[in-house]
Amino acid sequence: MTGHVVPSEGARELFGEALPVAQRYADLLADAGVQRGLIGPREVPRLWERHLMNCAVIEELLPKGADVVDIGSGAGLPGLVLGILRPDLSVTLLEPLLRRTVFLQECVDLLNLENVTVRRGRAEEVKKVVRADFVTARAVAPLPRLAGWALPLLRKGGSLLALKGEQAEAELEAARADLSKQRPCVADVIWVGRGKVDPATTVVRVTVTTETDQATPSRSQRAADGRKKRGRKR
Ligand SMILES: C[S@@+](CC[C@H](N)C(=O)[O-])C[C@H]1O[C@@H](n2cnc3c(N)ncnc32)[C@H](O)[C@@H]1O
Helix, strand or coil: CCCCCCCCHHHHHHHHHHHHHHHHHHHHHHHHHHHHHCHHHHHHHHHHHHHHHHHHHHHHHHHCCCCEEEECCCCCCCCCHHHHHHCCCCCEEECCHHHHHHHHHHHHHCCCCEEEEEECCCCCCCCCCCCCEEEECCCCCCHHHHHHHHHEEEEEEEEEEECCCCCCHHHHHHHHHHHHHHEEEEEEEEECCHHHHHCCCCEEEEECCCCCCCCCHHHHHHHHHHHHHHHHHH
């Protein structure tokens, strides 16, 4: 055990009652996570500020009881942190690599997180079986590709919350046309955790406005719908 992952006062405030469990997770990351190459050793001194806290503030965006799927969880960021902080959420950690899912399952078992499920797989392979109110992702893929994986998983009114860096606004502007072709949606960039983390966490939020199976109807479907509507009016 490295034993030097000490939470700051800000981390203590942010995690509150969940701090002991978050501390155990931080220790697992600093120990087995580093040994197994899931997180770089240079990240250890900044585990709380740069990783756990930066991810934890996303909880501000999640209503009570929401279903959350975290695409490409890696060592558990942000999904595992959200599951620790918010026992009311139902969190699925979706990750294709066995080495990572083994670590994630060990964390879930050791931390006794009954609200967190580990699922091994690629996001593009679960479109027909996974549904969520929110999809989270950090450092997984450029926005158009990420949206292609995430939007089909969302219920109407649900959002993709993509944790992004300084280029978030430019990335969103470049991806807008592509996003609306994938599924009707509205998208913006928001900052969460002001006063809790510095800098605030930048999130690209993409909210879908139709049911899953109504995603962008084809031209022929639209024409057929139009004919039906005119028929009903007569
Ligand atoms: C750079 S890591 C980021 C891990 C974590 N989200 C973080 O911020 O530390 C990217 C992760 O995405 C996963 N990934 C890559 N392609 C994926 C896909 N198609 N579906 C789900 N996860 C994927 C990788 O296996 C890897 O664990």
